[in-house]
Amino acid sequence: MNVMEGNIASPAGFKAAGIHAGLKKSRKDMAMIVSECPAVSAAAFTTNRVKAAPVLYDMKILEKGCARAVVVNSGNANACTGDQGYKDCEETAAYAASRLAIAPDEVFVSSTGVIGKMLDMKKIKSGIDALSSELGYDGGSAAAEAILTTDTVKKEVCVSVNLGGKEVKIAGMAKGSGMIHPNMATMLCFITSDAAISHDVLQDLLGSTVEDTFNMISVDGDTSTNDTVIVLANGMAGNEMIEKGSDDYNAFRQAFDYVLRELAKKIVKDGEGADRFIEMTVEGASSRNDARVLARSVVSSSLVKAAFFGSDANWGRILCAMGYSGAAFSPEKVDLYYSSDAGSIQVLHSGSPLAFDETEAKKILLEKEIYVRAVLHDGCACASAWGCDLTYDYVRINGDYRS
Amino acid sequence: MNVMEGNIASPAGFKAAGIHAGLKKSRKDMAMIVSECPAVSAAAFTTNRVKAAPVLYDMKILEKGCARAVVVNSGNANACTGDQGYKDCEETAAYAASRLAIAPDEVFVSSTGVIGKMLDMKKIKSGIDALSSELGYDGGSAAAEAILTTDTVKKEVCVSVNLGGKEVKIAGMAKGSGMIHPNMATMLCFITSDAAISHDVLQDLLGSTVEDTFNMISVDGDTSTNDTVIVLANGMAGNEMIEKGSDDYNAFRQAFDYVLRELAKKIVKDGEGADRFIEMTVEGASSRNDARVLARSVVSSSLVKAAFFGSDANWGRILCAMGYSGAAFSPEKVDLYYSSDAGSIQVLHSGSPLAFDETEAKKILLEKEIYVRAVLHDGCACASAWGCDLTYDYVRINGDYRS
Numbered sequence: 037m038n039v040m041e042g043n044i045a046s047p048a049g050f051k052a053a054g055i056h057a058g059l060k061k062s063r064k065d066m067a068m069i070v071s072e073c074p075a076v077s078a079a080a081f082t083t084n085r086v087k088a089a090p091v092l093y094d095m096k097i098l099e100k101g102c103a104r105a106v107v108v109n110s111g112n113a114n115a116c117t118g119d120q121g122y123k124d125c126e127e128t129a130a131y132a133a134s135r136l137a138i139a140p141d142e143v144f145v146s147s148t149g150v151i152g153k154m155l156d157m158k159k160i161k162s163g164i165d166a167l168s169s170e171l172g173y174d175g176g177s178a179a180a181e182a183i184l185t186t187d188t189v190k191k192e193v194c195v196s197v198n199l200g201g202k203e204v205k206i207a208g209m210a211k212g213s214g215m216i217h218p219n220m221a222t223m224l225c226f227i228t229s230d231a232a233i234s235h236d237v238l239q240d241l242l243g244s245t246v247e248d249t250f251n252m253i254s255v256d257g258d259t260s261t262n263d264t265v266i267v268l269a270n271g272m273a274g275n276e277m278i279e280k281g282s283d284d285y286n287a288f289r290q291a292f293d294y295v296l297r298e299l300a301k302k303i304v305k306d307g308e309g310a311d312r313f314i315e316m317t318v319e320g321a322s323s324r325n326d327a328r329v330l331a332r333s334v335v336s337s338s339l340v341k342a343a344f345f346g347s348d349a350n351w352g353r354i355l356c357a358m359g360y361s362g363a364a365f366s367p368e369k370v371d372l373y374y375s376s377d378a379g380s381i382q383v384l385h386s387g388s389p390l391a392f393d394e395t396e397a398k399k400i401l402l403e404k405e406i407y408v409r410a411v412l413h414d415g416c417a418c419a420s421a422w423g424c425d426l427t428y429d430y431v432r433i434n435g436d437y438r439s
Numbered sequence: 440m441n442v443m444e445g446n447i448a449s450p451a452g453f454k455a456a457g458i459h460a461g462l463k464k465s466r467k468d469m470a471m472i473v474s475e476c477p478a479v480s481a482a483a484f485t486t487n488r489v490k491a492a493p494v495l496y497d498m499k500i501l502e503k504g505c506a507r508a509v510v511v512n513s514g515n516a517n518a519c520t521g522d523q524g525y526k527d528c529e530e531t532a533a534y535a536a537s538r539l540a541i542a543p544d545e546v547f548v549s550s551t552g553v554i555g556k557m558l559d560m561k562k563i564k565s566g567i568d569a570l571s572s573e574l575g576y577d578g579g580s581a582a583a584e585a586i587l588t589t590d591t592v593k594k595e596v597c598v599s600v601n602l603g604g605k606e607v608k609i610a611g612m613a614k615g616s617g618m619i620h621p622n623m624a625t626m627l628c629f630i631t632s633d634a635a636i637s638h639d640v641l642q643d644l645l646g647s648t649v650e651d652t653f654n655m656i657s658v659d660g661d662t663s664t665n666d667t668v669i670v671l672a673n674g675m676a677g678n679e680m681i682e683k684g685s686d687d688y689n690a691f692r693q694a695f696d697y698v699l700r701e702l703a704k705k706i707v708k709d710g711e712g713a714d715r716f717i718e719m720t721v722e723g724a725s726s727r728n729d730a731r732v733l734a735r736s737v738v739s740s741s742l743v744k745a746a747f748f749g750s751d752a753n754w755g756r757i758l759c760a761m762g763y764s765g766a767a768f769s770p771e772k773v774d775l776y777y778s779s780d781a782g783s784i785q786v787l788h789s790g791s792p793l794a795f796d797e798t799e800a801k802k803i804l805l806e807k808e809i810y811v812r813a814v815l816h817d818g819c820a821c822a823s824a825w826g827c828d829l830t831y832d833y834v835r836i837n838g839d840y841r842s
Contacts, residue, residue, distance in 0.1 A: 086762030086770045116758060118771070118791050150794040151755030259763035261755075295823040338741065342834055352554030352664075355519060359489030360662035368521070388521050389555040428831050431745055 037291045042194025043176025044069055047205040049272035049366065053170035054182030057163025059149070059156065066163040066181035067108040070136060070171055071228060075270035077103040078239040080145070080246045082263035088115030090145045091264060093125035097144050101235035105144040106226055106266055107132045107164065108183050110211070114147040114155050115261040124155045131161050135168040135184030144266050146224055148185055148211060151261065162278045180209040182222055187212045191302040197291040199284045202275040204231045206288075208295045212303040220363030225265040225299055231288060232271035233278040240280070241289060242267055248298040252328065252421040253304045254336040265296075304422045312344050313405045316354075317420045320412040326363040327419035333361030334408070335423025342426035344406060344425040349374055349397035354408065364414070371411040376403035440694045443486040445597025445609075446579025449471055450608040450633040452675035457581030460566025461816040462514030462552070462559065467585035469566040470511045472629060473539060473574055474641035478673035479507040481642040482547070483649045485666035491518035493548045493663060500547050504638035507545040509629055509669055510567065511586050515613070517550040517558050518664040527558045534564050538571040543720045547669050549627055551588055551614060554664065583612040586627055590615045594705040594749055600694040605678040607634045610690075611698045626653065628668040628702055634691060635674035636681040643683070644692060655731065655824040656707045657739040666697075685787035707825045711834030715747050716808045719757075720823045723815040729766040730822035736764030737811070738826025740783060747828040752777055754786045754801035757811065767817070774814040778835045779806035 045052040049072040059065040079098045081091050097103060107128055114121045129143040147155070170178075177225075180190040194207040210225040246265060278284045305313045316334045321327035334340055337357035343350035351372050358365065372384035378399045381392050400406070448455040452475040460466040482501045484494050500506060507633035512532055517524045532546040539546075550558070561731045573581075583593040597610040612630040649668060681687050719737045724730035737743055746753035754775050761768065775787035781803045784795050803809070 084759060084762035085764075085768065086758050116755060116770070116787075116792060118789065151759070259759075261762060318603055338829075338833075345834060350520065355489050356487065356554070356662075356664055359487035359664060361488075365488065367519070384519075387519065389519060426741075426834055428834050430741075431748060431829055431831050431834055 037294060038196045040194050040196055042205070042207050043192045044179055044207050044209045044226060044228050045173050045176035046194045046207045047228045049073060049230060049270050050228045051173055052170040052175040052179040053167045053172065054175065054178030054180070055163060055166045055170055057109070057166065058159045059109055065109060065111045066130070066167055067179035067182040068105065068167040068171060069179060069228060069268070070105045070269040071268055071387050073272065074102050074104055074142070076233060076235045076238055076267040077101060078235065078242040078267040080242055080265045082259060082261060084259050084261050086116070086261045088113050088147060088262040089117055089121035089125050090114055090147045091262060093122060094144050094146070094264065094266070097141060100141055103144055103268060104138045105132060105136055106144040106146060107386065108146040108224065109160060109163070110148050110183055110185050112147060112149040112153055112155055113151050113262050115151040117152070117154055120154060123238070124157055127157060128160055130248050132164050133226060135164055146266070148183065148224055148262055148286035183209065183211045185211060186308060187306050189306055190298055191306070193295045193298045195291045195294055197287050199231070199275040199278070199287060202273050203287065204273040205229060206231070206295050208299050210299040210303055211227050212306050222236065223260065223263045223303060225250070227265070227267040227295060229267070229269040230271065230273035231269045232273065232275050233269050233288070236270055236280060238267060238278050241292060241300070245293050245296050249293070250298040252332060252419070253300045254332065254345055254421070254423045303421055304424050307424040309427040309432070310424030312425040313316060313425050314344055314423045314425065315407045315420055316423070316428070317407070317409045317418065318412065319409065319418040320414055321417040322364055324417040324419060326365065327417045329361050329363035330358045330410070331421035333357045333420045335421045338426055341423065341426035344401065345427050347398055347401035349383060349401060354410070355384070358410065366413045366414060369413045373409045374400055375407045376400045378403050440690070440697060441599045443597050443599055445610050445629050446595045447582055447596045447606070447610050447612045447629060448576050449610045450631045452476060452630055452633060452673050454574040454576055455578040455582040456575065457578065457585030458566060458569045458571045458573055460512070460569065462563045463496050467581065468512060468514045469570055470582035470585040471508065471535070471570040471574060472582060472631060472671070473508045473576045474671055474673040476673055476675065477505050477507055477545070478671040479636060479641055480504060481638065482668040483645055483668045485662060485664060487662050487664050489519070489664045490664040491516050491550060492520055492524035492528050493517055493550045494667060496525060497549070497576045497667065497669070500544060503544055506547055506671060507541045508535060508539055509547040509549065509671070511549040511627065512563060512566070513551050513586055514750040515550060515552040515556055515558055516554050516665050518554040520557055523557060527560055530560060531563055533708070535567050538567055549667050549669070549783050551586065551627055551665055579612070586612065586614045588614060589711060590709050592709055594702055594709070596698045596701045598694045598697055600690050602634070602681070602690060603676040605676050607676040607678050607691065608632060609634070609694050609698050611702050613702040613706055615709050625707060626663065626666045628653070630668070630670040630698065632670070632672040633674065633676035634672050634681060635676065635678050636672050636691070640681060640683050641670060641672055644695060648696050648699050652696070652703040655735060655822070656703045657735065657824070657826045662836035704825055707827050710827040712835070713827030713829040714830050715828040717747055717826045717828065718810045718823055719826070720810070720812045720821065721815065722812065723817055723820040724820040725767055725818035727820040727822060729768065730820045732764050732766035733761045733768065733813070734822050734824035736760045738824045741829055743797070744826065744829035747804065748830050750801055750804035752786060752795070752804060757813070758787070761813065768815045769817060772816045776812045777803055778810045778812070779803045779808060781806050
């Protein structure tokens, strides 16, 4: 696998664009991704019972298993908008399809922004007009910019992998779980690849990869109404069809996992108000699910997050968050370590506190990226979760009145 | 039921004391409650897999079904202290028992404070000496003061109820879920009553009442290693033994529920950094459990809590938190209301946003106690949960480095 400079339009046969349609004041607010030929599709959506209209719409589009385009807007989530919200999705897709000369059911739509407001369809349509004429092989970065809301940086990843002599690319862009403007939400991620792969294999791969990547990050524990990951794979790399279990599959899987994992980490690092990145690894668990639940519970705890904000080696809160996670482990067997670029310390051995140098601990925890490792000695399953600290800025950003 | 001035020593036959033993710098840090005759006991403990030594110890004491005394210390949680921590509980109970001339297995012990430090048994013992000589019918308030950690106010409730011509009293004291000093934790609650009631009936009643009271509050979603509720009922009111299902039972139950509910609300109102009290009521749910899960999910959401800090009528976040709770409901049928002393507004009708006066909404949400009501139209079950807003002070308090 080769990590390269690139974006959503780097895989063969993909064009993209990002423009300002007027949904937001001045920043880019609409993006489009188009494949030159029909592409296999896969997608994963929010588990929230309250699903935004585009999520409900895309769940239907996904059934076909192939698609050609994605139209995304920021500035308005089209959530809690009832029947009209759903009709607006249909109209958006139909309008884009007519401009692109493809079928309406080949178009996914995604939205992020304010909840409970109707889309301004006039702006959406003129936005689609502009996107259609701007579409290009060089439009990927503009698209990555146009899907952002409270994010402070673009999130793009691109890798290539050699499958039977053919260079296959996988690229992705994402926006984070920022909610600066009240009633805003959402993690969105779009992946393109020029690999030849079937819908079933891709969908299955996406499901298991999301489990270990996007489902292992937490900014504030709130699952939005719009969370969406959409993958398009158009086969233009000319590789042989990837069959599950083959060497090609394993190579593709590794690259695919890397792309999603990097995007997930980028989201956490750019979390609202986040000042520190925290990686929590649980090793020696009796099952993979226990390891996942334990790791996720730690990075989701407000008390743990506040302790990291204070650069405090507060292992009691970490053990406590593991304890209420519901997962199985033996507290009296836990070893716990903190590390960062500034060094490493062990704070618990077999569940008992070790004396440690507080100055050393403070130095380690003042770094921007902190790694915590709990070794359970219960089995051999492991998992990592990623989170950020809880800061004054998080409260300020999310407490600001809508205006 | 009659709500009265009173404290843990108000029910007949109970004495209490609260003193400074030196575990904390200058504030009171040890309390004792003693019944003049053997009392029926009931208790509920943290569900955290990491249980502090006194919790493990009290689980054994509870098996007997009756007890005479409780010894509580603040300043040190005796959690993550291994075998020595458990032995310290045994020693504390035995020492108190010898001073009170009762059996060691008639003494519950409770601790709250720093995690991972051994108890200073010398201070504990001289504290027990002091408590034993201070014990009195007027010692309830001193006891309520001695169990506090980051709480800013004492939490005491006392009621009386007439059972067959006898005045039966129920009183309680609690400390909140404050964690100002890193590695501190815990909600502790102690209830005394002079009612005649069996262990089985009392234990059963405690279990169901805790479900609707202490299990329906959230300050930061973290379940501590030490959470404990202990009830002692000594029968000195002279009422006829309370049988389940009788009129007396119903009257006692109502009073008991009131005491626990008021203490639970007092804990939330005094939550760390809390500036606003939020009551979330879910009505018309298809099951009581769904109603509970939905209400609790809303008061536990960081985003909802931050919105209340900003006095923002951010119904999207409330609906979102209901959506990811895992409980059943139909988003398209929800009616949602905000109210406070300043008025009331409806913001959602049948899942669709209503236009509302933002100035009016702001006025309502600037009050200190906010009531949110979601009507689901799915059935007739309801539940309430109580929480507080997420403030800069919460982050400051919990981000402060241990020092």
